[in-house]
Amino acid sequence: MGCTNCNTIVKKKSGCKNSNNCSRCNKFTVFDWLNNIQSPSQKTKCKIIEVSFKNGRKKYYSNHKELNIKIGDPIVVKCDVGYDIGLISLKGELVKIQLKRKNINPDQIIEIIRHPFQGELDLWHTAIKLEKDTLLQARKIVKNLQLNMKITDVEYQADKKRAIFYYLADERVDFRELIKVINKELNVKSLLKQVGARQESAIIGGIGSCGRELCCSSWLTDTRSVSISAARYQKLSLNPQKLTGQCGKLKCCLNYELENYMEALKEFPNTKILIETKKGKASVQKIDIFKKKIWYSYIENSHDWFQLSLKNVNKMITLNKQGKKDFILENFIKTI
Numbered sequence: 001m002g003c004t005n006c007n008t009i010v011k012k013k014s015g016c017k018n019s020n021n022c023s024r025c026n027k028f029t030v031f032d033w034l035n036n037i038q039s040p041s042q043k044t045k046c047k048i049i050e051v052s053f054k055n056g057r058k059k060y061y062s063n064h065k066e067l068n069i070k071i072g073d074p075i076v077v078k079c080d081v082g083y084d085i086g087l088i089s090l091k092g093e094l095v096k097i098q099l100k101r102k103n104i105n106p107d108q109i110i111e112i113i114r115h116p117f118q119g120e121l122d123l124w125h126t127a128i129k130l131e132k133d134t135l136l137q138a139r140k141i142v143k144n145l146q147l148n149m150k151i152t153d154v155e156y157q158a159d160k161k162r163a164i165f166y167y168l169a170d171e172r173v174d175f176r177e178l179i180k181v182i183n184k185e186l187n188v189k190s191l192l193k194q195v196g197a198r199q200e201s202a203i204i205g206g207i208g209s210c211g212r213e214l215c216c217s218s219w220l221t222d223t224r225s226v227s228i229s230a231a232r233y234q235k236l237s238l239n240p241q242k243l244t245g246q247c248g249k250l251k252c253c254l255n256y257e258l259e260n261y262m263e264a265l266k267e268f269p270n271t272k273i274l275i276e277t278k279k280g281k282a283s284v285q286k287i288d289i290f291k292k293k294i295w296y297s298y299i300e301n302s303h304d305w306f307q308l309s310l311k312n313v314n315k316m317i318t319l320n321k322q323g324k325k326d327f328i329l330e331n332f333i334k335t336i
Contacts, residue, residue, distance in 0.1 A: 045092070045093075046091070046092055046093055046095050046096055047062055047063045047064055047066070048060055048061070048062050048063070048091075048095050048096075048099065048106060048109060049061055049062075049063050049069065049075075049088055049090065049091045049095065049112070050088070050089050050090035050091070050095055050098065051075060051077060051086035051087065051088055051089065051112075052086055052087050052088075052089040053084070053086045053087075053155070054153075054155045055153065055155070055166075055202070055203055056202070056221055057155075058089065058221075059077070059086070060095070060098075060099065060104060060109050061075075061077055061109060061110060061111060061112045062106075062109050062110070062111045062112070063091075063111070063112055064111055065111065065112070065114075067112070067114065067115065069088055069091070069115075070088070071088050071089065071090065071091065072087060072088065073087070073088050073115070074086070074087055074088075074115075074116050074121065074124075075087075075088055075112050075113075075114075075115065075116070076112065076113040076114050076115070076116050076120065076158075077110075077112055077113060078110060078111075078113060079157060079162070081157075081161050081162045081189060082157060082159040082161040082162065083113065083157070083158065083159050084157045084158045084159070085116050085120065085121070085124050085158035116158075120158060120159075123158065123159065123160060124158040126160070127156035127157065127158060127159075127160045128156065130156060130160075131153075131154045131155065131156055131163075134154045134156070134163060134186060134188075135151060135153065135154045137185070137186060138151045138154065138165055138182060138186075139151050141178065141181050141182060141185065142178065145177060145178055145181070147173055147175065147178060148169060148170070148171065148173060149167045149168065149169040149173045149175070150167060150168045150169070150200075151165055151166070151167050152166045152167060152168055152195060152200045152203050152204070153165075153166045153203045154166070156188075160188070161188070161189060162188065162189040162190070162191060163186070163188045163189070163190055163191070164190075164191045164192075164193055165182070165190055165191065165192045165193070166192075166193050166194075166195050166199075166203065167192055167193070167194055167195070168194070168195055168196070168197070168200050169194060175192055178192075179192070196223070197247040197248055197249055198216060198223045198247050198249055198252070199216075199223060200247065201214060201216055201217065201245065201246055201247040202214070202216035202217045202220075202223070203217070204217070205217035205218075206246050208245065208246065208251075209242075209245075210253075214245070214246065215252055215253065216247075216252060220252060223252070224252070224255060226249065226250035226251065226252060226254050226255055227250075228243075228250065230250070230254040230255060230258045231243055231250075231254055233258060233261045233262055233265065234254070234257065234258065234261050235286075235287060235289070236254075261289060264289045265289065267292075267310065268287060268289075268294070268310065269313060269314065269317055271284040271287070273317060274299075275296060275313075275316050275317065275320060275329075276320050276325045277298075277316075277325060277327055277328050277329060278325065278326060278327065278328050279298055279300075279328050279329075280298050280299060280300050281298070281299050282296040282297060282298050282299065282306075282329055283296065283297065283299055284296060285297050285302075285305055286305070292309065292310040292311075293307055293308065293309060293310070294307075294308050294309075294310060294313050295307055295308070296308055296313075296329055298329070306329040306330070306332070306333050307333050308329070308332055308333050309332075309333075312332045312333070316332070
């Protein structure tokens with residue numbers, strides 16, 4: 001069943017009909033495996049709900065008024081200036097886990113207001129229609145002011161009293177004059193929020209080198225930092241063109257299997273350990289984690305590699321610890 005909450009028009013029908021990655025509604029749908037399950041340690045159900053806004057922005061509110069709500073319903077929430085409307089994306093016991101993971105104090109969560117009236121929904125859809133034109137006008141203003149920044153997206157509040165401008169900048173920007181011009185020409189109270197290169201890719205979207213839609217724009221919500229050591233642990237070629245994504249940063253997928261690689265590498269000896277033989281010392285040239293193979297070569301003749309099993313390598317290291325060096329690599333495997 002597709003999304004019918006946003007203002008996208010598809011074949012003269014309201015809603016984008018996309019239940020997977022509607023940028024206006026939910027970025028992705030989460031399977032609530034704790035749905036209708038009450039914690040045995042508490043008599044009352046969790047009254048905190050998760051509300052989603054544009055581009056996957058989520059906040060948490062309490063439902064102490066015990067309104068009859070379900071996932072996907074629009075709800076009116078209080079803002080610093082006026083009110084806004086979001087979609088309920090999560091409720092129940094799973095919300096407690098999210099609050100604990102994000103270190104959010106439940107006592108500091110404000111309450112939801114009520115269900116929106118039809119007039120408020122119409123005003124919300126009207127505000128959504130203004131976002132594209134406002135984005136183009138804001139970019140023209142930035143160009144005229146010659147500011148070193150890029151406006152990536154605009155999000156209107158449901159009451160049209162304030163608009164959030166997401167921008168990308170490599171260095172600190174003095175946008176005080178920009179705010180004055182936007183407030184005057186667009187007749188809206190503005191709020192600027194800086195985003196990084198990864199967040200910009202999530203907003204714009206695209207197709208990755210794998211041929212699928214970008215993870216950050218389809219389902220990934222946590223933009224964790226990626227280190228080059230993740231590629232080294234997985235024995236990948238340190239080629240920047242293959243390791244960087246469309247955002248210009250290291251690909252997020254480098255972290256997906258990193259823990260499995262680090263766990264498997266615990267069985268392997270340190271690559272800095274040299275094996276002492278009759279022909280001299282041998283060093284590591286390559287490791288195959290899945291096949292549990294290690295390629296060694298003599299330091300004096302690094303052109304000839306010897307494929308050894310992990311078991312045989314550990315056996316030779318044990319012999320070296322016992323002071324035995326009267327063996328050669330050829331005794332364990334043939335030259336390849």
